Amino acid sequence: xxxxxxxxxxxxxxxxxxxxxxxxxxxxxxxxxxxxxxxxxxxxxxxxxxxxxxxxxxxxxxxxxxxxxxxxxxxxxxxxxxxxxxxxxxxxxxxxxxxxxxxxxxxxxxxxxxxxxxxxxxxxxxxxxxxxxxxxxxxxxxxxxxxxxxxxxxxxxxxxxxxxxxxxxxxxxxxxxxxxxxxxxxxxxxxxxxxxxxxxxxxxxxx
Amino acid sequence: xxxxxxxxxxxxxxxxxxxxxxxxxxxxxxxxxxxxxxxxxxxxxxxxxxxxxxxxxxxxxxxxxxxxxxxxxxxxxxxxxxxxxxxxxxxxxxxxxxxxxxxx
Numbered sequence: 555x556x557x558x559x560x561x562x563x564x565x566x567x568x569x570x571x572x573x574x575x576x577x578x579x580x581x582x583x584x585x586x587x588x589x590x591x592x593x594x595x596x597x598x599x600x601x602x603x604x605x606x607x608x609x610x611x612x613x614x615x616x617x618x619x620x621x622x623x624x625x626x627x628x629x630x631x632x633x634x635x636x637x638x639x640x641x642x643x644x645x646x647x648x649x650x651x652x653x654x655x656x657x658x659x660x661x662x663x664x665x666x667x668x669x670x671x672x673x674x675x676x677x678x679x680x681x682x683x684x685x686x687x688x689x690x691x692x693x694x695x696x697x698x699x700x701x702x703x704x705x706x707x708x709x710x711x712x713x714x715x716x717x718x719x720x721x722x723x724x725x726x727x728x729x730x731x732x733x734x735x736x737x738x739x740x741x742x743x744x745x746x747x748x749x750x751x752x753x754x755x756x757x758x759x760x761x
Numbered sequence: 762x763x764x765x766x767x768x769x770x771x772x773x774x775x776x777x778x779x780x781x782x783x784x785x786x787x788x789x790x791x792x793x794x795x796x797x798x799x800x801x802x803x804x805x806x807x808x809x810x811x812x813x814x815x816x817x818x819x820x821x822x823x824x825x826x827x828x829x830x831x832x833x834x835x836x837x838x839x840x841x842x843x844x845x846x847x848x849x850x851x852x853x854x855x856x857x858x859x860x861x862x863x864x865x
Contacts, residue, residue, distance in 0.1 A: 713820075713821060713825075714824065714825055714826055716819075717821050717824050717825075718824070732787070736787075736789065736853070739789050739837055739839065740837055740838075740839060740853060740854075740855025740856065741855060741856060742837065742856040
């Protein structure tokens with residue numbers, strides 16, 4: 555009886571695996587895909603589970619102030635916004651092409667994490683995702699704690715602050731040239747928009 | 762048997778559907794019409810485009826926050842538009858085309 559059950563289970567699982575393998579061969583394993591609900595649930599659980607309990611309870615030793623807020627914005631714009639976007643939405647070319655996608659950190663899934671968990675994730679990264687480990691990995695990296703403040707205050711970002719952050723995002727020489735042309739155009743100088751499709755450009759960063 | 766179960770579980774977790782993502786289009790033009798729902802841009806002498814204005818559309822002028830009411834016919838603008846849409850995500854407002862200086 556036990557043997558029959560084991561054999562049936564084996565055949566069933568083999569059949570499911572065969573179908574899935576066939577589907578995989580048809581569609582491939584592109585990171586453009588949207589993770590399934592089961593994967594999202596697993597990834598979120600793993601993110602919480604990754605931080606040891608001692609790290610979860612850690613409190614931010616850096617007091618929040620306008621200076622800290624400005625420094626954190628500049629740091630985030632330079633190091634993090636390429637994937638996470640200046641507003642933390644994750645809506646960037648790279649962020650949305652990762653698997654899993656960069657999360658919208660303004661939403662409860664991220665905001666529910668403790669300061670210690672946020673710190674741990676920044677300092678240690680998240681395995682099997684695009685999130686690398688930053689800083690020295692120790693528990694007292696001041697710059698990382700400032701980034702925790704940044705994540706906590708995402709909902710307070712103003713249009714001016716996001717605009718200011720855009721100026722601090724890493725850029726290719728082509729993007730710098732395009733920005734200069736935009737500015738010239740907005741200020742009234744003629745930029746060559748009549749030749750070809752000069753009025754439409756690819757622009758990497760969303761917010 | 763145990764290994765097979767693990768492999769099948771891994772394959773199940775890997776299952777997903779495709780979705781497209783990409784860059785924003787970056788549009789330069791002069792406003793030829795403006796309403797609460799859309800703006801029309803003169804892109805070249807013979808080309809216009811209509812972009813949708815939504816509650817999520819943000820406006821800036823000289824790096825500061827602005828509003829739809831600040832946008833006038835004749836203004837030069839640079840608009841970020843998510844690829845594959847006609848939705849204005851961010852509109853940077855510049856000077857009026859009437860005050861623009863042609864390049865030498």
